[in-house]
Amino acid sequence: MRPEPDCRLCRLCENRTNIVLPSGNLSSQVVFVGEAPGENEDLSGKPFVGKSGKILNAIMEEEGIDRSAVMITNTVKCRPPNNRDPTKEEMGACRPFLDREMSGRKVIVGLGKSACRDLLGYEGKMADIVNTEMSINVLGKDVLFIPTYHPAACIYSRESRDALRTTMRILRDGYLE
Ligand code: SF4
Numbered sequence: 001m002r003p004e005p006d007c008r009l010c011r012l013c014e015n016r017t018n019i020v021l022p023s024g025n026l027s028s029q030v031v032f033v034g035e036a037p038g039e040n041e042d043l044s045g046k047p048f049v050g051k052s053g054k055i056l057n058a059i060m061e062e063e064g065i066d067r068s069a070v071m072i073t074n075t076v077k078c079r080p081p082n083n084r085d086p087t088k089e090e091m092g093a094c095r096p097f098l099d100r101e102m103s104g105r106k107v108i109v110g111l112g113k114s115a116c117r118d119l120l121g122y123e124g125k126m127a128d129i130v131n132t133e134m135s136i137n138v139l140g141k142d143v144l145f146i147p148t149y150h151p152a153a154c155i156y157s158r159e160s161r162d163a164l165r166t167t168m169r170i171l172r173d174g175y176l177e
Pocket of ligand 1: 007008010011012019076077078090093094
C-alpha cells in the first residue's frame with residue numbers, strides 16, 4: 001500500500017513538492033528507515049539523495065554493501081517545513097504505509113532518533129541503544145530491529161560514524177548475502 005499521489009492524510013502535504021517513496025531493492029530483507037525527506041529528497045522524490053545520502057552511501061561502500069541491496073525509506077513520506085522533526089501525529093498518519101514497507105522483512109534498521117521514537121517509542125539517548133538488536137512488531141509479527149545513528153549525526157562525530165559502520169558490518173556479515 002502506497003500513499004495516493006495527492007495524499008492529504010496529514011498536514012505535511014501542504015508544503016511538499018513530491019511524496020518520497022522507498023528506493024533500492026524493494027524486495028530486500030533489510031529495510032533502512034530514516035526520519036523524513038529533506039530539501040533534495042522533496043525535489044527529487046527519492047530518499048537519501050542529499051548530504052546525508054552521500055554519507056550513507058560512503059559508509060555502506062566502505063563496508064562493502066551496495067546501496068541497491070537494501071530498501072531505504074522514511075517514517076514520513078513528505079518533507080516537514082524547515083526540516084523540523086515530524087510530529088507524532090504525522091508519523092502516525094504515515095505509519096500504515098511504513099508498516100506495509102516493513103512487513104515480512106528480516107531486519108529493520110532505524111536511522112536516528114525520530115525513527116527510533118516512531119518504531120520503538122524510545123525517547124532516550126541513541127548512545128544507550130545503538131546497535132543493540134531488538135524486536136518490533138510489524139502487522140502482528142516480530143521483526144529484528146537495529147537502532148543506529150542517522151548519517152547526518154556522523155558529519156561531526158567520529159563515534160557516530162564508527163557506530164554506523166558497525167551497523168553495516170552487522171548487516172553485511174549476518175543479513176545480506
Ligand atoms: S507524510 Fe504520509 S500521511 Fe502525510 S501527507 Fe505525506 S504521504 Fe500522506
